[in-house]
Amino acid sequence: MQHPQYPRQSKPAQATPVRPTIYQAPMEGVIDHHVRALLSRIGGVDICVTEFVRVTHTRLPRRVFTRLCPELDQGATTPNGTPVKLQLLGGNPKAMAYNAAKAVEVGAKSIDLNFGCPAKSVNNSDGGACLLQSPSRVEDIVAAVRNAVPAEIPVSAKIRLGYQDRSSYLDNARAAEAGGASELAVHARSKVDGYRPPAYWEYIGEIREQLGIRVIANGDLWTLDDFKRCREVTGCDAFMFGRSLLARPDIGLQIQALSDGRDYQPLQWHQVAALLYDYYSTTQDLYPAKYLGNRIKQWLAYLKLSYPEATIFFERIKRHRDRELLEQAFAEQMQPADSHHADFPHTDINAA
Numbered sequence: 001m002q003h004p005q006y007p008r009q010s011k012p013a014q015a016t017p018v019r020p021t022i023y024q025a026p027m028e029g030v031i032d033h034h035v036r037a038l039l040s041r042i043g044g045v046d047i048c049v050t051e052f053v054r055v056t057h058t059r060l061p062r063r064v065f066t067r068l069c070p071e072l073d074q075g076a077t078t079p080n081g082t083p084v085k086l087q088l089l090g091g092n093p094k095a096m097a098y099n100a101a102k103a104v105e106v107g108a109k110s111i112d113l114n115f116g117c118p119a120k121s122v123n124n125s126d127g128g129a130c131l132l133q134s135p136s137r138v139e140d141i142v143a144a145v146r147n148a149v150p151a152e153i154p155v156s157a158k159i160r161l162g163y164q165d166r167s168s169y170l171d172n173a174r175a176a177e178a179g180g181a182s183e184l185a186v187h188a189r190s191k192v193d194g195y196r197p198p199a200y201w202e203y204i205g206e207i208r209e210q211l212g213i214r215v216i217a218n219g220d221l222w223t224l225d226d227f228k229r230c231r232e233v234t235g236c237d238a239f240m241f242g243r244s245l246l247a248r249p250d251i252g253l254q255i256q257a258l259s260d261g262r263d264y265q266p267l268q269w270h271q272v273a274a275l276l277y278d279y280y281s282t283t284q285d286l287y288p289a290k291y292l293g294n295r296i297k298q299w300l301a302y303l304k305l306s307y308p309e310a311t312i313f314f315e316r317i318k319r320h321r322d323r324e325l326l327e328q329a330f331a332e333q334m335q336p337a338d339s340h341h342a343d344f345p346h347t348d349i350n351a352a
């Protein structure tokens with residue numbers, strides 16, 4: 001593989017007062033357009049990414065893109081105007097190129113390529129993290145997509161640090177850049193690392209030093225303290241939040257306030273419950289009755305990591321699909337803490 005010349009000296013880290021750019025991480029089966037609308041409305045999220053569109057050998061019809069990304073019909077932004085990248089996953093450069101061009105034709109303004117998915121079903125059919133075993137394939141896929149879409153459409157990539165181990169992290173990062181990626185999100189684990197802590201942020205720092213494009217740090221940024229440490233370790237000016245954004249939906253606002261030197265009162269549980277209710281109300285008629293409340297329970301599994309109240313709420317509704325009971329349970333949760341259960345002190349959500 002041909003590599004362009006890379007700067008060998010260390011690039012200085014961004015000066016700390018600069019407001020970092022905050023990305024929502026793609027999450028298949030979890031962060032759909034409703035969740036993107038909600039998270040971007042809360043604020044502090046600069047860029048969203050869709051779940052992946054699976055590309056095999058076929059030419060996908062328009063509806064496949066618009067189903068996963070209805071925002072394509074609205075200028076590829078969420079209702080509040082936050083840009084949404086369309087993510088593609090696949091191992092065949094020609095098919096990826098064709099479908100990227102199609103995505104742009106139907107409204108995509110920015111394409112992201114998935115080289116991180118660890119799922120067996122995906123890896124067995126030649127997509128996601130398995131491609132990291134061959135950096136030249138990463139380069140070929142990025143280059144094919146880059147060449148297939150107009151110059152003004154950014155093409156980015158998202159990688160893990162490797163497949164079996166983390167040894168290929170620089171080769172794959174360089175391959176993405178050599179293929180023409182405009183920026184690179186790095187989930188700081190190998191495929192085999194799965195989602196087990198820790199996330200190895202120090203590798204991201206090295207990638208950032210070696211590449212000329214923006215590198216976005218991702219993995220286990222659960223708290224404001226995690227963010228500060230990751231910024232220090234990586235020197236990055238862009239950060240991506242997935243499970244952590246669901247656990248702490250205003251983490252972006254917290255980071256913005258920190259960067260601006262402003263005080264900020266993090267969302268309290270009753271406010272989060274109201275947002276969750278909003279999501280429930282918007283989506284309740286979209287699923288068969290036997291699944292009513294399932295998406296809420298899924299989100300509560302993440303919220304439990306930051307809000308102890310979420311555990312209580314989850315226990316209350318976990319066996320129920322009854323509309324009336326869910327409404328009643330939500331009504332209780334949306335009461336401010338002092339009128340609701342004064343004996344339950346609100347947790348400091350900035351604590352690790």
Ligand SMILES: Cc1cc2nc3c(=O)[nH]c(=O)nc-3n(C[C@H](O)[C@H](O)[C@H](O)COP(=O)(O)O)c2cc1C
Pocket residue numbers: 025026027028029030050051052087114115116117158187218219220221240241242243244245
């Ligand atoms: C349920 C789930 C679905 C995911 N789906 C995708 C996906 O479609 N595309 C992708 O690039 N990464 C996907 N990821 C990885 C996340 O984008 C992110 O890299 C990872 O969760 C680490 O960030 P976090 O610690 O903030 O969650 C997924 C992760 C989870 C837990």
